[in-house]
Amino acid sequence: EYFYKVLFFPDEKYPCLFYSWKGGCDAANCPYAHTETNFKILGDYLYSAKQSLDVCVYTISSSVLCNIILDVHETGVLVRIIVDDESDNFTGSMIQKLRENGIQLRTDKSSFLMHHKFVIIDQEVLINGSFNWTRSAITANNENVLITNQPNLVKPYKGEFDKLWKTFAPK
Amino acid sequence: EYFYKVLFFPDEKYPCLFYSWKGGCDAANCPYAHTETNFKILGDYLYSAKQSLDVCVYTISSSVLCNIILDVHETGVLVRIIVDDESDNFTGSMIQKLRENGIQLRTDKSSFLMHHKFVIIDQEVLINGSFNWTRSAITANNENVLITNQPNLVKPYKGEFDKLWKTFAPK
Numbered sequence: 001e002y003f004y005k006v007l008f009f010p011d012e013k014y015p016c017l018f019y020s021w022k023g024g025c026d027a028a029n030c031p032y033a034h035t036e037t038n039f040k041i042l043g044d045y046l047y048s049a050k051q052s053l054d055v056c057v058y059t060i061s062s063s064v065l066c067n068i069i070l071d072v073h074e075t076g077v078l079v080r081i082i083v084d085d086e087s088d089n090f091t092g093s094m095i096q097k098l099r100e101n102g103i104q105l106r107t108d109k110s111s112f113l114m115h116h117k118f119v120i121i122d123q124e125v126l127i128n129g130s131f132n133w134t135r136s137a138i139t140a141n142n143e144n145v146l147i148t149n150q151p152n153l154v155k156p157y158k159g160e161f162d163k164l165w166k167t168f169a170p171k
Numbered sequence: 172e173y174f175y176k177v178l179f180f181p182d183e184k185y186p187c188l189f190y191s192w193k194g195g196c197d198a199a200n201c202p203y204a205h206t207e208t209n210f211k212i213l214g215d216y217l218y219s220a221k222q223s224l225d226v227c228v229y230t231i232s233s234s235v236l237c238n239i240i241l242d243v244h245e246t247g248v249l250v251r252i253i254v255d256d257e258s259d260n261f262t263g264s265m266i267q268k269l270r271e272n273g274i275q276l277r278t279d280k281s282s283f284l285m286h287h288k289f290v291i292i293d294q295e296v297l298i299n300g301s302f303n304w305t306r307s308a309i310t311a312n313n314e315n316v317l318i319t320n321q322p323n324l325v326k327p328y329k330g331e332f333d334k335l336w337k338t339f340a341p342k
């Protein structure tokens with residue numbers, strides 16, 4: 001009745017955005033993957049959001065993941081993001097771009113790490129694992145992502161998100 | 172029938188090893204926690220290993236976690252550890268100490284990150300999450316740990332461990 005999906009990285013290739021989610025790729029020698037990579041599967045889950053997408057990750061520096069969030073936001077899904085306050089300064093950080101596009105974003109306010117890497121889709125599906133939202137997490141590092149709608153797992157992460165969202169509210 | 176346990180960090184205090192796992196603490200003003208902290212619960216799971224403990228984590232620099240591994244190893248449990256090859260050089264790294272105590276340890280051989288943070292106990296229980304085995308993960312960072320014996324989750328991580336263990340074998 002409940003589903004359990006586990007993805008391991010690295011993928012061999014970065015996914016082709018056009019092929020994967022934009023209706024097709026016309027490039028003659030497209031260097032990106034035109035196959036069902038692990039990242040393609042992860043992206044499909046993110047795109048499946050209908051009401052809400054709660055993202056709680058250390059940093060977001062992958063432009064593909066940033067684009068997916070912006071696409072989902074544009075369909076009217078309520079997107080909320082929590083990242084580490086230092087992630088603004090990381091190379092390739094997408095934080096400012098997300099803010100500029102009107103996405104609600106909060107950060108911790110400590111020198112310690114907001115080190116989570118989890119996402120909750122429509123309050124029902126949990127994505128969790130070692131995967132930071134960086135480019136190297138996709139095609140270089142050894143990483144894992146666990147996806148499930150098992151309520152005994154989803155519920156505590158929902159509670160943690162709501163707790164941190166309140167804790168990190170602007171004063 | 173299957174269990175699902177989720178722990179969130181930081182804990183307020185570092186656990187007292189004596190109180191938690193050595194039969195009691197006699198210190199008059201012990202600065203460590205004499206309560207059921209999240210770390211105490213995590214440690215109890217690690218100590219529950221009877222046959223095997225497979226640890227696949229980015230780095231091990233927490234002396235408490237190192238001590239638990241050595242204790243478990245001493246009871247005759249087969250301990251296998253995979254860490255990132257750079258973790259040897261991190262401040263407070265416990266890698267050399269684990270090696271010197273006869274524990275089987277393998278590393279990746281790339282400039283990319285072996286970024287997993289999972290453990291398999293007796294081939295039956297999975298521990299996974301954002302938690303690196305560092306001191307700051309326990310009482311400083313925001314971290315999560317998910318523990319379950321759900322076979323649909325345990326099985327793929329067992330496969331990943333075995334795959335990496337072979338891949339990282341000494342030539």
Ligand SMILES: [Zn+2]
Pocket residue numbers: 016017018019025026027030031032033034
């Ligand atoms: Zn393409």
Ligand SMILES: [Zn+2]
Pocket residue numbers: 187188189190196197198201202203204205
């Ligand atoms: Zn004590």
